[in-house]
Amino acid sequence: MxxxxxxxxxxxxxxxxxxxxxxxxxxxxxxxxxxxxxxxxxxAKPTPTEVLGPFFKKGAPNEKNLRKAGAPGFPLRVAGKVYNTRGERVQGAQVDMWQADHQGRYDVQGYSYRTKLTVEGEAEYTLETIMPGHYSDRPAQHIHYMISAPGHRTLITQIYFATDPWFEGNPDKNYGKRGLVGNRELVRPVTLFEEGTPRAAVNFDIVLEKA
Ligand SMILES: [Fe+2]
Incomplete structure (x- = not known):
């Protein structure tokens, strides 16, 4: 460009x-x-990959707000854009996102805290959710992603949160602790804003490779 x-x-x-x-x-x-x-x-670098994990479930609804009124957990907005490795926005991506609830539990019966977003227009996505909880197998808070788009390789990845106590205030030093997080880039800065109630916000742009 x-x-x-x-x-x-x-x-x-x-x-x-x-x-x-x-x-x-x-x-x-x-x-x-x-x-x-x-x-x-x-x-220009494709987004690093991460493991799929055992909790992916097909068929999630296209739901931009996973936070039900009055549900416990700290409100979180995750947003980003989908690019290719030439810095151009990718149209028509589908973004599966799934995470644990505030107590670190996945909904394996239904689709709580699961969505499959269709990314249109400016290739931007926004999801209203909550901060995921910790669970013992993978004790760093994270949200799973699977992104597919016509003509591109499907990307499976995760985001982590720089504010997570797991990183002990220093994600640069501690991101590799116990081999949990494969890439520092996936530990995202968290900002706070207020829109009615205080909320956390994380940006996560995605870069896809051509198929
Ligand atoms: Fe997980």
Whole structure:
């Protein structure tokens, strides 16, 4: 993509989303361009894979809000965009996401905390859910993903949360503890915002490889 054609706003957005720039920080155009180029180099890398795990279930509904009114657990919004390795947005992706409830239990009977989103338009997805709980086999909070799109390889991955006590305040140092998390990139920064009630937010852009 030609940087001259890229709007400053999108450059800023990508740098913030990828954790290169703290929101609101003033940067010269040169600094921003350098960060954007770094960001593009990252974007060219396909998203790291993770194990499927035993709790995937086919047939989840296309549901953007998994958080039922009054349900326990800390509200969480997960959002991101789907790209290919050339930095272009991928249309028509389907994103399965599944996670444990706040007590670390998967719903194996029904479809609580499971969805299969269809990503349309700007290739962005947003999911309202809760922070997953811990469970003993895999004691780092995580959300599972399976992403498929026409002409691309299906990607199976997971996200983790930098605020998780499992990382002891230092995900850079501790992400590999007990071999649980395969890639530092999958441990995502968590921000807080307020929309009625306090909520956590995580961005997770996905980069798919061509089939
Ligand atoms: Fe899991």
């Amino acid at each position: 030609n940087p001259k054609k890229l709007a400053r706003r999108e450059m800023l957005e990508r740098c913030i989303v990828r954790g290169l720039l703290v929101g609101g920080a003033a940067s010269s155009h040169q600094q921003l361009l350098a960060m954007w180029q770094q960001s593009e180099a990252q974007a």
